[in-house]
Amino acid sequence: MVMTMPSNAAVPDPLGDTGAVEKELLRFLELRTGKAWSADMDVFGSGGLSSLFAMELVVHLERSYGIAVRGADLQMDNFRTARRMAELVGRLRRPAVGGSHA
Structure with missing residues (x-):
């Protein structure tokens, strides 16, 4: 049996x-x-x-990792390096403090 993976399967959690x-x-x-x-x-x-590429990065992060980059998170410093972008993704994927539990 051959299993196929969705095209976004390579995106890490x-x-x-x-x-x-x-x-x-x-x-x-x-x-x-x-x-x-x-x-x-x-x-x-x-x-x-360019700043146009910055917007492309925002769209890539949102689509690839299921996050929404809004408000204060739209600072250029959050997109300056791959490390900072990965930290932003991690922070936005964490449940909010005081949020509801499933």
């Missing part, structure tokens, strides 16, 4: 592994820019990437 999210984001950045990146490399400070 950010609740369990921020490092896996970093790796996926580094692959995404490399595919979109044609350049290799490290987890702490400043995506915008290195030049060549």
Whole structure:
């Protein structure tokens, strides 16, 4: 029996592994820019990437990880490096303190 996986199956679960999210984001950045990146490399400070690309990053994070980036989280510093983006994903995926329990 052959099982097929949905196209988003390669996206790691950010609740369990921020490092896996970093790796996926580094692959995404490399595919979109044609350049290799490290987890702490400043995506915008290195030049060549625009605010339009920042919005593309927001959409990628929201679709890939089922999060909503709003308000104060839309700061450029949250998108400056793959590590910061992975931390943002992890924070937004955590249940809110004082939230209801299932």
